[in-house]
Amino acid sequence: MLKKLVGASVLLGLVSSVAVAGECDVxxxxxxxxxxxxxxITINKTCKEVNLTLKNAGTMPKAAMGHNLVITKKADMQSVLADGNAAGLGKNFVKENDDRVIANTAVLGGGESATIKFKTDKLNAKDTFAFFCSFPGHAAVMNGVVKVN
Ligand SMILES: [Cu+2]
Known part of the structure; x- marks a missing residue:
């Protein structure tokens, strides 16, 4: 099922748009x-679970230009990236059973999409949460903030 893309501009470079979805879908x-x-990414605090859909709108295979989406505390981002890099593509560039990871999709190749469901109980108002792509080298530009409203 293809979820409606909300706030996703097709204009390249217009990255200030906000991925707000109705209910608990992002x-x-x-x-x-x-x-x-x-x-x-804005998550409604009333959502116990969120359905998060990532689509790779590119065309290249995942080994060359795959993308995933990982959510952690911002403070954990660099160490999660380092461990994900070591874990490799076979593990979707995420260390297995990594407690710091609140949610992650698989690495998707061009044209692929995936929806994951995750619990929001680790998200709180006092910490800052980030989302990013853990494919090596991507997170420097492929990152953003997860807000709970
Ligand atoms: Cu990527």
Whole structure:
């Protein structure tokens, strides 16, 4: 089922749009230019679970230009990236059973999409949460903020 893309601009470079979805669904794209379609994901605090859909709008195979979406505390991002890099593509560039990871999709190749469901109980108001792509080298540009409203 293809979820409606909300706040996802097709204009390259317009990264200030916000991926706000009705209810507890969030949809975001990884664009062909190695960027996320939004710099912010907003999650309604009433949602116990969120359905998050990532679409890779590119065309290249995942080994060359795959993208995933990982959510952690911002403070954990760099160490999760380092461990994900070591874990490799076979593990979707996420260390197995990594407690720091609140949610992650698989690495998707061009044209692929995936929806994951995750619990929001680790998200709180006092910490800052980030989302990013853990494919090596991508997170420097493919990252954003997860807000709970
Ligand atoms: Cu990526």
């Amino acid at each position: 949809a975001i794209e990884a664009t062909a230019s190695m960027a996320f379609s939004a710099k912010e």
